[in-house]
Amino acid sequence: xxxxxxxxxxxEITTPHGRRVLYVGRTGDNSSPxxxxxxxxxxxxxxxxxxxxxxxxxxxxxxxDPAQCQFRMVGHGPIFDEVPNxxxxxxxxxxxxxxxxxKQLAEDLKAAGYDVMNEVRWNAPLDQALYEPVRAxxxxxFPGL
Numbered sequence: 838x839x840x841x842x843x844x845x846x847x848x849e850i851t852t853p854h855g856r857r858v859l860y861v862g863r864t865g866d867n868s869s870p871x872x873x874x875x876x877x878x879x880x881x882x883x884x885x886x887x888x889x890x891x892x893x894x895x896x897x898x899x900x901x902d903p904a905q906c907q908f909r910m911v912g913h914g915p916i917f918d919e920v921p922n923x924x925x926x927x928x929x930x931x932x933x934x935x936x937x938x939x940k941q942l943a944e945d946l947k948a949a950g951y952d953v954m955n956e957v958r959w960n961a962p963l964d965q966a967l968y969e970p971v972r973a974x975x976x977x978x979f980p981g982l
Contacts, residue, residue: 838875842915843935845942845971846875847979848882848892853905858952859979860892861943863935864914870928872919875912883908895954913974916967933961938968942975949981 841864848860862882865872873881882892883903896903916935920928936959943957976982 838912840915841872841874841919843872843917843919843931844875844878844912844914845916845935845939845975846878846910846912847942847946847975849909849911849978850892850896851907852901856952858896858899858901858954859946860895860954861939861946861957862891862955863939865928865932865935867932870920870923870925872915872917872928872932875910875914879910891955899954911975911978913971916971933959934964934967937961937963938971941968942971945972945982946975946979949979951979951981 843863843865845863848862850858850860852858862878864875864878881889884890884893887894893903896906916938917931920931940957940959941963943953943955947953972982
């Protein structure tokens, strides 16, 4: 959880009224050569910085008070280590592979009937062989997959 790298994660959030919603995310920045630890993303997702607090933002869009929710994060990874020497050109293809997996995971969870709050937009092609073990790992916690 503390190791930097390219992780995938799913937040499972129980609202004050007992409804369960999910948020699918990843580590591996779009605009820099950094790939944070899962622990860092945990704090950022629930923080107050508008561009980093995506879980909080998505809950508020639905009129849900994050302070009244129960949270569980399920992570998998790191799928890849952080790129050495902060080489952004070497970072991008790995980020794109993980982004495509993130998108497929979100789509598969939605297709299985889970209420996924966010829409993952990613154009890179999916590496099916890389995706299958990730899907299997999340299926342990989300059996509808």
